[in-house]
Amino acid sequence: MTAKKPTIKDVARLAGVSFKTVSRVVNNEAWVSDEIKAKVQAVIETLNYQPNRTARLMRTAPFSLAFVYDNPNSHYVIEMQNGILSECRRKGFELVIHPTDSGSDLVRQELSTMIGSNQVGGVILTPPLSENSELVQQLLAQQAKVVRIVSGAAPPDELCPTIYVDDEAAGRAMTEYLLAQGHSRIAFLGYRADHRSSVGRYRGYCTALDKAGIPLCPELVISGDFTFDSGVAMTEQLLALPEPATALFGCNDEIAAGALFAARMKQLAVPADLSIVGFENSPFSRQTWPKLTTVHQPNADMAAKAAAMLIALMLEPEEQPPHCGFHLQLVVRDSVEKLTK
Amino acid sequence: MTAKKPTIKDVARLAGVSFKTVSRVVNNEAWVSDEIKAKVQAVIETLNYQPNRTARLMRTAPFSLAFVYDNPNSHYVIEMQNGILSECRRKGFELVIHPTDSGSDLVRQELSTMIGSNQVGGVILTPPLSENSELVQQLLAQQAKVVRIVSGAAPPDELCPTIYVDDEAAGRAMTEYLLAQGHSRIAFLGYRADHRSSVGRYRGYCTALDKAGIPLCPELVISGDFTFDSGVAMTEQLLALPEPATALFGCNDEIAAGALFAARMKQLAVPADLSIVGFENSPFSRQTWPKLTTVHQPNADMAAKAAAMLIALMLEPEEQPPHCGFHLQLVVRDSVEKLTK
DNA sequence: AAATTAACTGTCAACGTTGTCAGTATTTTT
């Protein structure tokens, strides 16, 4: 009744060969006669034999990797996961998902266990965990292969292969675009000192203003989370100012969506009365009204690249793949007004 | 240099006991003296020993499960994944993600391999795969544990434990709500005969109209995909009608968001000129303007329940957990106008 | 005091693979 799963020995018995020969056929090793190969393959078919992955794993290096992320609901994560998944499938690797609360101390322990127990051979780290070089070192010390995705014009150090993305340049490009459209009172929403992407985008914003000879107005820089609700609140705060801005740079699309909502509540037309831009090019940024001008971040590609690098590292531990930088690109849509003064 | 990972035997040697005793300590088995237990535990600490999961898996049933889904970008999937993940972590199980193109014939083969190779012990199936009883039977025949999530007032058959959700009742409730608000020309956008949820919602829509004595207008029922773009297109088609509707029932929130956009393009105010409702209560449905009235679908809870059932089934194969139905609930927000005639 | 039970610990054989090494034919080279 409870038909046990066929093993390599069952195949061997039926094919009248040693189980080692079956192993050779399964792994496509050289020097097996075509005749025997065909016979074994036939038995494999009829038994529907599938090599036991667990047993195989006892003799080989693990071929699973972990994706560790913080904010489980953002599109950022979803797009990354899809990118990693597609790469994993191409290479026959397995993905273990590991959402985590980066604030928690458990993370270290959990990751350590995943590595130590041979559950995964490598880890892809995203911010803010990827910025914790102490953690990276600990993982490395446990023989884990690590690839991290960080914000920056270059990798922060040489610990491990790194994917980096230049938020500062993009923040600057976006601000310069707004300046070119005639805006000079530009608000920056979503500054967070503990968030490298945010800081990078903010730096770019400052540089652009500086190059244009426009003084920074501290009251136009508002701190807050990367969420819709925070975007609403920050915008309300901004609009309560005696002299509000003509353009609003949301540090991500969710903030921008919140800004859109808050503007609407205040009966302001976007972009006529207030220009709003976001960052990230999340799917919904082209489903708002008006469609958001934003910065495209190739999350899926970045993550796929990270997976490819990690897999290469797991297969060829000798040669470290080189770091890899990604460019962000302005996506102009309908949420910015050209001011003619 | 390449410090090998410590094994149970290393611990045993250092603690001066047999490796079996270490195994007892690790697995918290009875009848180990406190003295030895403490000594072993100390060695485990200092070596940072982690039991090799792979080796353990060779002697025990697999404790990973697969989540198989079709549309990798919808919130539906993400919420489910989070629900499953939280349940898995509570129980110490592992999740293997398996996105798939349900149209492809590969699915059968891939799932079969996952089961056959002992990679996972069970599978959570979502529509449309979960509605394919042939596939379910094939998996069952391979000793897989299966739990499926389907649309319907009750499970379609007794093949396996099933989570079901009554789209028809919710579709009816939503339509009745619109009727109660004074609408009688109500359009239904996103009908798809091959999509059980869609059909269920449509049936509820028909029933409500029928009970209210309102004849069904075929030109108000528009077929299309569950996407924003499709929502835009269907709404344009609807608004081109000589006598359009006063209310629009989008089969999911994305369609409704598309409708919002299309209405806006046609200078129609929502809800003043056109009421729009969605289905699913996806995160963005409360970030649109106006906020969408919709139906809440507890995806995370459903998925967590599915995971709990599957894990129970894997641990106690004897007793099948009972099926479980979930209710959908109307979420009234700001996108419906009350008509006074 | 002997017999039974409880409390503990160890030995050894699995689990299903792959790697190492030793064979045996067959072909090619000397």
Added chain:
DNA sequence: AAAAATACTGACAACGTTGACAGTTAATTT
């Protein structure tokens, strides 16, 4: 014709763990 290489196949030992079972004390019952 002998030697060497090539093409193939199989025995056996790992891999690190858990389960079955046996052994050894110490405590309890008869």
